[in-house]
Amino acid sequence: MFTDENIGAIVLTIKLASLTTLILLLIGTPIAWWLARTRSWLKGPVGAIVALPIVLPPTVIGFYLLVTLGPNGPVGQFTQSLGLGTLPFSFAGLVVGSVFYSMPFVVQPIQNAFEAMGDRPLEVAATLRASPLDTFFNVTLPLAKPGYLTAIVIGFAHTVGEFGVILMIGGNIPNVTRTISVQIYDHVEALEYAQAHVLAGGMVAFSLLVLMTLYLLNPTGKRK
Secondary structure, eight states: OOOHHHHHHHHHHHHHHHHHHHHHHHHHHHHHHHHHHOOOTTHHHHHHHHHHHHHSOHHHHHHHHHHHHSTTSHHHHHHHHTTOOOOTTSHHHHHHHHHHHHHHHHHHHHHHHHHHHOSHHHHHHHHTTOOHHHHIIIIIHHHTHHHHHHHHHHHHHHHHTOOHHHHHHHOOOTTTTOOHHHHHHHHHHTTOHHHHHHHHHHHHHHHHHHHHHHHHHSOTTOOO
């Protein structure tokens, strides 16, 4: 049942989810830190922009990304001026779309971990004359570890399950933009239900594994 097309879609999806999660950890950490620590009036608008993909339909996000990254969009014109062409219907375009679409699922758990940490550990580190870099790596990161683990699991899983944004900005190009969700759609359209069952069943098992992992990371049901 695992045809070359199915294997190609699985490999591409894992590659996309891994790269997207890594990028989101790098750019999401400073955003989450700022949102957790700032008292600026901009916290509300910035937080709303970060959370926007949660409430917007994926097709809406995909459409505006397609317009922005396309040949007539501001980003598309910039990339063309650099001789890089345009991002839609390429793997790089999928990465950009996935980063935007999965951002709240990485930023918010890290932000919550930073907020739950409070000021006391940072004040103690400051009295010990620890540098900001030392404080972040030796105090902040260890205390925020549960938030990071949750962000990694949710961010990766959310990217794996993308469909609307992927189809809008990437189309359906084998080994380039055809992810597992798009491959399942293709099998259903072609009435290849046996092939669709293989991938869909794998996605169900993966989703259950993700939820079990999250419950293990956040055992809220434990009695004191």
